[in-house]
Amino acid sequence: MDWDLIIIGGGPAGLTAGLYASRAKVKTLLLEKLMPGGQMTNTTEIENYPGTPKGTTGTELAFRMEEQAKEFGLTIVSKEVDAIKVQERGKLVLCGNEVYTAKSILIASGAEPRKLQVPGEEEYIGRGVSYCATCDGAFFSDKDIIVVGGGDTAIEEALFLTRYARKVKVIHRRDKLRATQILQERAFKNKNIEFIWDSVVKEIKGTALVEEVILENVKTGELTSMPIDGIFVAVGYVPDTKFLEGLITLDSNGYIITNENMETNIPGIFAAGDIRKKPLRQVVTAASDGAIAAVMASNYIENLG
Ligand code: NAP
Numbered sequence: 371m372d373w374d375l376i377i378i379g380g381g382p383a384g385l386t387a388g389l390y391a392s393r394a395k396v397k398t399l400l401l402e403k404l405m406p407g408g409q410m411t412n413t414t415e416i417e418n419y420p421g422t423p424k425g426t427t428g429t430e431l432a433f434r435m436e437e438q439a440k441e442f443g444l445t446i447v448s449k450e451v452d453a454i455k456v457q458e459r460g461k462l463v464l465c466g467n468e469v470y471t472a473k474s475i476l477i478a479s480g481a482e483p484r485k486l487q488v489p490g491e492e493e494y495i496g497r498g499v500s501y502c503a504t505c506d507g508a509f510f511s512d513k514d515i516i517v518v519g520g521g522d523t524a525i526e527e528a529l530f531l532t533r534y535a536r537k538v539k540v541i542h543r544r545d546k547l548r549a550t551q552i553l554q555e556r557a558f559k560n561k562n563i564e565f566i567w568d569s570v571v572k573e574i575k576g577t578a579l580v581e582e583v584i585l586e587n588v589k590t591g592e593l594t595s596m597p598i599d600g601i602f603v604a605v606g607y608v609p610d611t612k613f614l615e616g617l618i619t620l621d622s623n624g625y626i627i628t629n630e631n632m633e634t635n636i637p638g639i640f641a642a643g644d645i646r647k648k649p650l651r652q653v654v655t656a657a658s659d660g661a662i663a664a665v666m667a668s669n670y671i672e673n674l675g
Contacts, residue, residue: 373399374671375664376463376472378451379479381408382653383643385435386660387476387667392442396668399470400439401463403450407432408480409607409644410653412502414530419653428504431653451479453613456636473674474667477614477626477634477641478660481607481651486518490574491603498580499601503527506600507534513599516541516583518571524604525549525557531602532562539564539596541571543588574601609645621647632663638670 375391377384380402391398405411413428422431440446454475455462463470483501485491491499500506503517507530515535517528520542526549528538540557545567547554557563566585572593573584583598611624619627619635625647632640642659644651 371460371471373397373472375474375667377476380406381480383656383660384478385439386657387664388444389439390661390664392444394668400446401449406436412504414504473671474638476663478643480644481609484606484608494580501603503530507531510535510600512536515600517602519604520547522549525553527602527604528563541566541569543570631666640667
């Protein structure tokens with residue numbers, strides 16, 4: 371067996387699990403397809419993670435979590451996982467032609483931005499359509515942009531984008547935001563943010579770059595065209611659990627079902643963080659899941675004898 375524990379995903383859940391497991395002398399490998407940090411690296415300010423009174427940037431917190439886990443001996447390898455296989459004596463993690471073996475697996479691969487699934491969206495990704503204000507905001511200096519969505523992400527992104535854009539219009543499908551009150555108040559106070567209620571994006575158009583968006587008022591059915599330079603989509607996240615179908619029990623939205631010990635339906639396979647069916651998806655709850663999962667995985671490994 372190559373490893374005691376393989377963690378799939380290097381967001382706050384995976385990194386915290388890596389810290390706890392390595393510190394407990396569990397031989398642990400973390401596989402991450404991009405760079406460690408997960409969604410934290412797409413976030414500018416994190417102001418609700420305990421112990422950071424003046425807030426911190428997502429990349430800073432991600433870097434510190436990674437550094438701390440490595441200090442205790444966590445090995446991190448950059449690899450995308452294609453499948454998991456369960457055998458009588460251990461578990462296999464398949465990455466292309468490579469196979470890693472472990473006594474236990476923790477799935478902490480998070481979720482990815484939900485797409486609008488409208489004509490033009492795929493075509494203009496990177497040419498005016500973005501899912502990450504922190505990554506792409508600076509390309510839209512003095513431009514007119516829209517943010518689609520009404521949750522915490524959409525409002526945080528809209529606020530952040532006012533640093534660059536001339537005007538930020540928030541397009542929301544209802545007439546009330548889902549975002550927390552404190553973010554709503556900040557957005558309503560900001561003169562560079564305008565709200566377009568009860569509206570959805572029907573189509574994205576342009577030539578080389580995005581130039582126009584077609585909006586539909588969901589109450590009246592009226593279609594309007596709006597000239598626009600950029601579209602930031604922030605309509606929630608979907609878990610990437612297709613590679614687990616048929617093996618791990620998922621809910622109807624594709625999230626992994628666990629008990630409070632982070633155990634899935636397969637003994638020795640655990641899940642933590644945003645990929646799990648849970649009521650609150652935050653950095654702090656991901657970290658908490660990761661800690662619990664690492665301790666439970668460690669107990670599982672010890673009981674194998
Ligand atoms: P979310 O809370 O699921 O909100 C998604 C938003 O997009 C909702 O307003 C939803 O409308 C809208 N929406 C969904 N599908 C749509 C579609 N197909 N077309 C148009 N609009 C659509 O997602 P999120 O804002 O990314 O937040 C995800 C989680 O992270 C939440 O738990 C959130 O609290 C957390 N988060 C926290 C912070 C923070 O604490 N500072 C920051 C970011 C995210 P409806 O409202 O009508 O459903």
